[in-house]
Amino acid sequence: xxxxxxxxxxxxxxxxxxxxxxxxxxxxxxxxxxxxxxxxxxxxxxxxxxxxxxxxxxxxxxxxxxxxxxxxxxxxxxxxxxxxxxxxxxxxxxxxxxxxxxxxxxxxxxxxxxxxxxxxxxxxxxxxxxxxxxxxxxxxxxxxxxxxxxxxxxxxxxxxxxxxxxxxxxxxxxxxxxxxxxxxxxxxxxxxxxxxxxxxxxxxxxxxxxxxxxxxxxxxxxxxxxxxxxxxxxxxxxxxxxxxxxxxxxxxxxxxxxxxxxxxxxxxxxxxxxxxxxxxxxxxxxxxxxxxxxxxxxxxxxxxxxxxxxxxxxxxxxxxxxxxxxxxxxxxxxxxx
Amino acid sequence: xxxxxxxxxxxxxxxxxxxxxxxxxxxxxxxxxxxxxxxxxxxxxxxxxxxxxxxxxxxxxxxxxxxxxxxxxxxxxxxxxxxxxxxxxxxxxxxxxxxxxxxxxxxxxxxxxxxxxxxxxxxxxxxxxxxxxxxxxxxxxxxxxxxxxxxxxxxxxxxxxxxxxxxxxxxxxxxxxxxxxxxxxxxxxxxxxxxxxxxxxxxxxxxxxxxxxxxxxxxxxxxxxxxxxxxxxxxxxxxxxxxxxxxxxxxxxxxxxxxxxxxxxxxxxxxxxxxxxxxxx
Numbered sequence: 001x002x003x004x005x006x007x008x009x010x011x012x013x014x015x016x017x018x019x020x021x022x023x024x025x026x027x028x029x030x031x032x033x034x035x036x037x038x039x040x041x042x043x044x045x046x047x048x049x050x051x052x053x054x055x056x057x058x059x060x061x062x063x064x065x066x067x068x069x070x071x072x073x074x075x076x077x078x079x080x081x082x083x084x085x086x087x088x089x090x091x092x093x094x095x096x097x098x099x100x101x102x103x104x105x106x107x108x109x110x111x112x113x114x115x116x117x118x119x120x121x122x123x124x125x126x127x128x129x130x131x132x133x134x135x136x137x138x139x140x141x142x143x144x145x146x147x148x149x150x151x152x153x154x155x156x157x158x159x160x161x162x163x164x165x166x167x168x169x170x171x172x173x174x175x176x177x178x179x180x181x182x183x184x185x186x187x188x189x190x191x192x193x194x195x196x197x198x199x200x201x202x203x204x205x206x207x208x209x210x211x212x213x214x215x216x217x218x219x220x221x222x223x224x225x226x227x228x229x230x231x232x233x234x235x236x237x238x239x240x241x242x243x244x245x246x247x248x249x250x251x252x253x254x255x256x257x258x259x260x261x262x263x264x265x266x267x268x269x270x271x272x273x274x275x276x277x278x279x280x281x282x283x284x285x286x287x288x289x290x291x292x293x294x295x296x297x298x299x300x301x302x303x304x305x306x307x308x309x310x311x312x313x314x315x316x317x318x319x320x321x322x323x324x325x326x327x328x329x330x331x332x333x334x335x336x337x
Numbered sequence: 338x339x340x341x342x343x344x345x346x347x348x349x350x351x352x353x354x355x356x357x358x359x360x361x362x363x364x365x366x367x368x369x370x371x372x373x374x375x376x377x378x379x380x381x382x383x384x385x386x387x388x389x390x391x392x393x394x395x396x397x398x399x400x401x402x403x404x405x406x407x408x409x410x411x412x413x414x415x416x417x418x419x420x421x422x423x424x425x426x427x428x429x430x431x432x433x434x435x436x437x438x439x440x441x442x443x444x445x446x447x448x449x450x451x452x453x454x455x456x457x458x459x460x461x462x463x464x465x466x467x468x469x470x471x472x473x474x475x476x477x478x479x480x481x482x483x484x485x486x487x488x489x490x491x492x493x494x495x496x497x498x499x500x501x502x503x504x505x506x507x508x509x510x511x512x513x514x515x516x517x518x519x520x521x522x523x524x525x526x527x528x529x530x531x532x533x534x535x536x537x538x539x540x541x542x543x544x545x546x547x548x549x550x551x552x553x554x555x556x557x558x559x560x561x562x563x564x565x566x567x568x569x570x571x572x573x574x575x576x577x578x579x580x581x582x583x584x585x586x587x588x589x590x591x592x593x594x595x596x597x598x599x600x601x602x603x604x605x606x607x608x609x610x611x612x613x614x615x616x617x618x
Contacts, residue, residue: 143569311462
């Protein structure tokens, strides 16, 4: 197993290298001159040149790239110009907020989409099938920011059920002591039920928004996969042997249909990481996405660089995890590097 | 009537939603082509006295914070959004299919290089990559089109490569080669038309995705800038007013966005039902 993991990591290395190269190119191409910013508004051109030399920005691009990789190896992602804080620190602190949202949305989406897909497969061609397809296609057609705004309007402004979209916690409550960074888990560990309930309420709208968007791919893949499995011989045998429909579906069909669904989950996670940027803006969620956008609008390139890199690395690691999950789900799958 | 027409009619009859999708699609094309002449008011004409009025007989979609008629802005924005989507998808289709065809047909280093590049692009959450590209190159419509085209390339490369790989050793390709066709001619005349069906489905789905992408970029402030009417910007402008109750400023542009993407997605499904029923989901 360990050999498998290390082999897969090795296979993922070119992808990681590509991610690093692209990130470097992107942010060296960003407009705005950090040397001029550091030197200050009243600096003479000579002073700006001195600052540029100190920052190493006058060296050839290749040399800058190797310095960058060297910094990365030491875990140094640079300093944010606007806050003065190390980027790596900031990203690590904010990452749990984004991840909590994405993971909760993934769970919610699976909880809705998997049964929906199974139902559509079992009742293929009926009005339920068409209705499922309609609902999920609508979900995927709605722009994420629009869904977020609409849900805020309906559930906060009109009905008053949800709290105001102002971040992870009600301003009157203090966050639980940081263990994992996931408020839901930390609050439970610290037995702080007030904070737990408050963070859950704040999470409902953004999680729902994100989940609606990814219902379609999951439901469709489940439906397609279930249809393929349900028409196979072993299911026919199971039915002929007199097993209840529930056993046939739940114990035999679903497990075999799971593999393509897991692939889709990986793709969906990527979508969610990307759309988390927008959702964090709409709901004022203090995650890495909003950090990057705020930095972007101020031409502060180190946080953007760190953000793109972090997202790319996360995605590569996630695909690795999915590959490993394949072997657990289906022992017949053999992975060679 | 011939077999194709009968097949198309059969598919449309079996899934009535496809007919709705086709009608919606036609509607948006008409809006894009004739938009500025149909719009009742000038989309850029502001009138502070009539700011933030709810939908009424005079202004079907209400007015925004500067007194501009929202219906007109939504109609005129159709042209820009569809233009961005069509250009981006056309670019990525042309280059992606060409690269994928070459990769699948010639194999070797060519295939490895192209696949590696596609994998690297797909190693990012695509919206983040688009964000980075537009931020790096500048806030113009051309750069949004470029960024959207780049992030959509891998889909076409993959489709083209996979389909070409399957058909590379087929009988008719061999026959074509034996008849003296050059490689280029084989690729263009024999392979390309045969791998078109799955690519067409992809095109339709990608158009929807491209519109959402452009709107998302405009929403966070990258890309098209106000006062140019574009659906994403219209929603962003209205976002501040949602929590104070003026829902119409964001709602109607968002609705337009949803309907457009919805029709493209459904159209993609209908195309798939027509061309390649085995791949239905």
